[in-house]
Amino acid sequence: MPDVATLKLTDWSEAAKALRGLTRDPGTTVLHLDGSGGLPAGGAHFVRQLDSVALPVVATVGGECDAAALAILAGATLGFVTDDLAVSVHAADVLALGLTSSLPAAIGAAPARSLLLSAALGAAALVRSGLARPAEDAIGMIHRLTDPTATSLVRSLRFAARSTPARAREFDAELRRIG
Structure with a gap:
């Protein structure tokens, strides 16, 4: 699928630079954020930058993550999680990432409260909340977004x-x- 650009989320500064370049590429119709191996801590600047992307954004998240995983999934057009996902949720991260507004906008107030007031979350909780789908669903959905x-x-x-x-x-x- 040449229309899909994949950005590996291993370093937030490098990802922010790459994001600027990818969104200017006229051949890119879908942006895939790959955090399937885990995400580095932080990410607030990248999440704010992600809000301005006009392309459909697909995010795949897995491994050990902080609340940035929730922010990436809430900001994506479609989010997917791998079975090994483990998200630690701390109030300071939630506030720094703006999740008290973006998560309720993405999935509703009650599911957002349930996620944000948890100390730790796995893939099943994010799928139940509607924030993400199982990673095995990604290929067909990404293809649909290239339309x-x-x-x-x-x-x-x-x-x-x-x-x-x-x-x-x-x-x-x-x-x-x-x-």
Whole structure:
């Protein structure tokens, strides 16, 4: 799939630099964030930068992670988790990553509270909450996002999450007119 650019999440500074380059590449239609081997601690700057990506973003997370895993999954169009995922949740990380607003926007207030008030989470809890799907589902979903109309749908979903229903309908109408 030449339209999919994969960015390995092993160093947040390097990932941020690579993200800027990948989002400027006109041949990239889907961005795959690969954190399947675990994520380094921190990541708040990268997560903020991820909010501005106009492409569909697929994230795969696994291994040992801090709350950055939740932020990456909440910011992605689609998130996937490997069975070995172990997320430690600490209040300082949750606040630094802005998860008290982004996680409820992604999955709803009640599931977000359940995740954020846990000390540790595994893949099953994230799948149950609706934040992620099992990693084996990723290939088919990534392929679906390479469809050119997926970008408009992703833009509409992001706008709707931060808007009123009436404004979201206006934005959808605008997207239909231009594209």
